[in-house]
Amino acid sequence: MIVRNIKDIEGSDREIFAKNNNWVSKRFLLEEDNMGFSFHETIIYANTETLIWYKNHLEAVYCIEGEGEIETTDDGNIYPIKNGIMYALDKNDRHYLRAYENDLKLLCVFNPPLVGSEVHDKDGSYVKPSNKSKMS
Ligand code: 9YT
Numbered sequence: 001m002i003v004r005n006i007k008d009i010e011g012s013d014r015e016i017f018a019k020n021n022n023w024v025s026k027r028f029l030l031e032e033d034n035m036g037f038s039f040h041e042t043i044i045y046a047n048t049e050t051l052i053w054y055k056n057h058l059e060a061v062y063c064i065e066g067e068g069e070i071e072t073t074d075d076g077n078i079y080p081i082k083n084g085i086m087y088a089l090d091k092n093d094r095h096y097l098r099a100y101e102n103d104l105k106l107l108c109v110f111n112p113p114l115v116g117s118e119v120h121d122k123d124g125s126y127v128k129p130s131n132k133s134k135m136s
Contacts, residue, residue, distance in 0.1 A: 038113035
């Protein structure tokens with residue numbers, strides 16, 4: 001059984017801040033926990049726009065606080081995000097994530113799991129996982 005308190009994640013090496021200061025990710029479950037996915041609480045800071053393109057991962061996101069939107073860059077579609085909305089990047093969809101005037105609080109699951117310290121590279125992706133945790 002794994003039980004973790006967010007207070008113990010905060011200030012540890014499982015709390016990761018974006019290089020551009022747009023978000024903070026508190027990583028409850030990582031590859032080393034052997035669950036086959038990673039599970040994070042992410043705060044997207046108010047009035048920010050982040051370009052994201054997870055070429056090497058699938059991500060599902062559930063919003064529990066705040067309001068914002070996703071814009072998929074292929075077609076310019078806009079998807080409003082607020083409490084109760086889940087979105088899944090099932091096509092490795094490249095998108096902008098925008099938070100409006102309040103922080104967005106999101107619960108995020110990644111397959112394959114993140115290793116721990118990943119921050120977005122210049123095109124908004126995380127590095128390719130090792131063979132051990134390849135997407136099935
Ligand atoms: C929704 C999203 O992908 N935000 C960026 C951070 C990511 N969720 C993470 O690493 O926790």
